[in-house]
Amino acid sequence: MNAGPTRETTPFATTGRSRRGEPCIWLTAAGLTLGVAMALGLFLLILIKGGASFWPGRIDLMEVSIDGKTELIAGYVTQESERRDGKGILHEEIQIFRGNKDINGEAFKYIDRAHILKSTRPDSLLLVERIEFGPAIVHGVALENSQGRIEVSSPEFKPALKTMLKQGAVARDRLLGIERKRIGAISRELEALSRAEKSGSVDTRTAASRREMLQKKFERLQAQAAEIRAEIAKSSFLGRAADGREVTVAGAALLGVFESNRAGFAGRIGEMTHRIWKFLKDDPREANTEGGVFPAIFGTVIMTLVMSLFVTPFGVITAIYLREYARQGWFVRIVRVCVNNLAGVPSIVFGVFGLAFFVYFVGAKIDQTLFSDKLPTPTYGTPGIFWASLTLALLTLPVVIVATEEALSAVPRGVREAALACGASKWQAIQRVVLPASLPGILTGVILAMARGAGEVAPLMLVGVVKLAPSLPIDDIAPFIHPERKFMHLGFHIYDLGFQSPDAEAAKPIVYATALLLIVLVVTLNLTAILIRNRLKKRFAVSSF
Amino acid sequence: MPSSVPESRPDFIQVDHFSFHYGEKQAIFDIDMAIPEHRVTALIGPSGCGKSTLLRNMNRMNDLIEGVRHEGDIRLNGTSLYDPSVEVISLRKRVGMVFQKYNPFAKSIYENVIFSLRVAGRSKKSELNETVERSLRSAALWDEVKDRLHDSAFALSGGQQQRLCIARAIANQPEILLMDEPCAALDPLATLKIEELITILKKQFTIVIVTHNMEQATRCSDRTAFLYMGRLIEYGHTLQVFEKPSHPETEAYITGRFS
Secondary structure (H helix, E strand, O other): OOOOOOOOOOOOOOOOOOOOOOHHHHHHHHHHHHHHHHHHHHHHHHHHHHHOOOOOOOEEEEEEEEOOOOEEEEEEEEEEEEOOOOOOOOEEEEEEEEEOOHOOOOEEEEEHHHHEEEEOOOOOOOEEOOOOOOEEEEEEEEEEEEEEEOOOOOOOOHHHHHHHHHHHHHHHHHHHHHHHHHOOOOHHHHHHHHHHHOOOOOOOHHHHHHHHHHHHHHHHHHHHOOOOOOOOHHEEEEEEEOOHHHHHHOOEEEEEEEEEOOEEEEHHHHHHHHHHHHHOOOOOOOOOOEEHHHHHHHHHHHHHHHHHHHHHHHHHHHHHHHHOOOOOOOHHHHHHHHHHHHHOOOOHHHHHHHHHHHHHHHHHEEHHHEEEOHHHOOHHHOHHHHEEEEEEEEHHHHHHHHHHHHHHHOOOHHHHHHHOOOOOOOOHHHHHHHHHHHHHHHHHHHHHHHHHOOOOOOHHHOOEEOOOOOOOEOOOOOEOOOOOEEOOOOOHHHHHHHHHHHHHHHHHHHHHHHHHHHHHHHHHHHHHHHHHHHHHHHOOOOOOO | OOOOOOOOOOOOOOEEEEEEOOEEEEEEEEEEEEEEOOEEEEEEEEOOOOHHHHHOOOOOOOHHHOOEEEEEEEEOOEOOOOOOOOOOHHHHHHHHEEOOOOOOOOOHHHHHHHHHHHOOOOHHHHHHHHHHHHHHHOOHHHHOOOOOOOEEEEOOOOHHHHHHHHHHHHOOOOOOOEEEEEOOOHHHHHHHHHHHHHHHHOOOOEEEOOOOOOOOHHOOOEEEEEEOOEEEEEEEEEHHHOOOOHHHHHHHHOOOOOO
C-alpha cells in the first residue's frame, strides 16, 4: 500500500481544486495569455506587413480578356481576395500594382482570376523608380545619352545605365544645393534688407545697390541651374509598357532600375536593404506616398528629446516640493488628485491648450518683443516644434510627478535621518542623498513619459506637426537650431498616409513600414533610457536590506 | 593630571526635568539625569519606554516629526539645545548619531565617510583624505577597506556597513556619539566587534547607547539608566544597577520577567 499520501495521512489536505484557487490561477493566466497574444499579434502583423513592403516580388505579365478584348497587363500581385456577386457566384479577385500612373491614371487594377488567359514572367520587365508618377513597370528598350542611343541588348547598356544614374544623382544634388541653399540664402538676405530699409537702419541708395547685386547673383545661380538641367536633359531612359505604349524617363528623374524577374535571392536581399536604407534616409516625394521618412524620424526624435528635457526637471522639482517640503494636509491632497486627473485628460485638450497658451499667447508676446520687425509674419506666434515639445511636456508631466513622488517616498527614512545627523540641511540631504537614491525610479517615470509622448499625435496636429516640412528644425543654416519651425512626425505621418493620401492603396505598404518604424523608434528610445538607468543602478549595487 | 582616561565632566549632558509629547501622547515624563563625559551611558527599558525618544532629542532629531513639543531642557556642556541661538545644523555637527539599521548612502565608502565635511562645504583634498583614514581607523575598518575606498558602500557586509556608519558619524569629530541599538541588525560576531569599538571610542567621545541587550549594557557601559513608561526609574553605575537594583521594576526587567 504505497500509493502515495492520501487525504487521511496529510493533515493539510485541501478539499478540491477551488480551495487551492486553481480556477483563479487559470483565469489570471488566461488574462495574461490574451494580453501577450494581442500585443504580439499586433507587433507581428506590423512586422510582417512592414517588412513585406520592402521585399521585391516578381513581375507577372498577364494576358487578360476584358469585355471580349484581350489586354496585356504587367505588374506585381499585391492582394488576393474572394467576392460573391449578386448571383451568388464566387469570384477570385487579384489586385495588381502595374505602376505607370502617367499613362494608366491608376496604379492599381483589380482582375478576376477567371479572366486571365496566360501568365508569364519575362526577364525583360523592369521596375523603374523615378521622381514623378510613382514607379514604372516596362520592358527595357534603350538609353539615350549625348553619345547616342544604346539598345538594351548591347553589352554597353548596363555600364551606361550606371553612369546615367550616377550623373542624375549628382545633378539632383547640385540643383538642390543651388536652389534650396544658395538661392534660399539670397532670398533671406533680400528679406532682411527690406526689413532693415523699413526700419531705417539702411538708406535707400545702399539698399538699392545691394539689391541689384543680389539680383545679379540670383541670375547667375539660375543660369548655372539651367545649365545643369540642359546637360542632364540630353540623356533619358526608354521603355515600353506591357500594352506597347512608350514610356520615357528623363535622366534627371531616373532614380533606379531593378531587374525584378532576373534578380536572384542575393540580388533581392540587396534590393530590400537598399529600399530600407532609402526609406530611412530620403525625403518623402509625391504627397508622401513615395520616398523616405527621414524628416519624420528626425522630428519625432528631436521632439521627444526636447520634451524630456523640459518635463524631467519640471516634474522632479514639483514632486520634491510636494513630497518633501509641502505640509501634508488637505491642500496637498487636492493637488495630488488634480495631478493624477491631469494624466487622464484627453490629449487633444492639451493640444488646444498648447495652441491657445503657448502659440497664441506666449508666442505672440515673443514676436512682439523680439521679432517685431518681421510682423505681421509670425515667428514664434505660429505652431512649431518648440511649442509641440512644451505641450507634450505638459501632457506627460503627471507621469513624471507621480513616479518621482513614489521614488522619493521609497527612500528609507533612516537614510534621510543619517544625512541630517551628519549636519546636512534638509536641502543638502535631498540633493546629496535622497535624489541619487531615487534616481532609478525617477528615470522610470521619464521612460514612461517618453513612451507616451513619442506616440502621441492628436495634440501635435494643433501645435506644429505638418504633412510636409520643407526644412528640418536643425540644419546648417544659421542659427542652426530653429525651434519655431514646423516639423514632421511618424505618428502623424501614419495618419496622413493612411487617411489623407490621394492614393490610399499605394500608401498602404508605407503605412505599415512607418508604423513598424515608430514602434522600433519608441522601443529604442526606451531601451536607451533603461540602459542608462541600469548603469546608474549598477554603480551602487542594491543595498543589502 | 597624568592619566590614560581623560578627565570626565560629570554633567556633560544635563537632562533637566525633560518631558516630551508626540501630539496628544506624552512619551517622556520629567526626566532628570546627568550624563558624564567620556563614559558610555546605556539607556535600557522595554519597547516604548521612551529611551529612543530621549536619545533622539539629544540631537533634536525629533524636530522632524510634526506636532511634537517638550518641557524642561537638555544642556550639552552647559548650553541649552533649545536655546534660540542654537542652530540645529551646527548642533548636529557636535553630536554624531548611529542608527539601529545600518544606513550608508548610495555612494562610495570614501564619500560616505566625508559626507559631513562635504555638506559643511570643506573640500581640501588633504583634509578629506586625512579624515577618511582617521575615521576609518577609529571605526576599526581601515585595514579592511583601505584598498577599495571608492567602491560602493553597499558592497560591504552588514557589520562593516555599521562600522562605516560609525566612521561617518565621527568624521566631523563630534563631542557626543549617540547610538540607537547599533547592533540590533547584526550577527553576534559583528556585535562583538562593535562593542569592542565602543570601549575604545569612549576615550574620545561621550557615548549614549540605547540597547535591548542586557549583556551588551553590562559589557560596555559605565552607567545604566532604566526607563519605564517614559519615566526614569533607576540610574547609576552599571554594576550597581545590574547587581543591586533598588527598584522592583528594574529587577523584574533585568532578570527577564517582562520586556
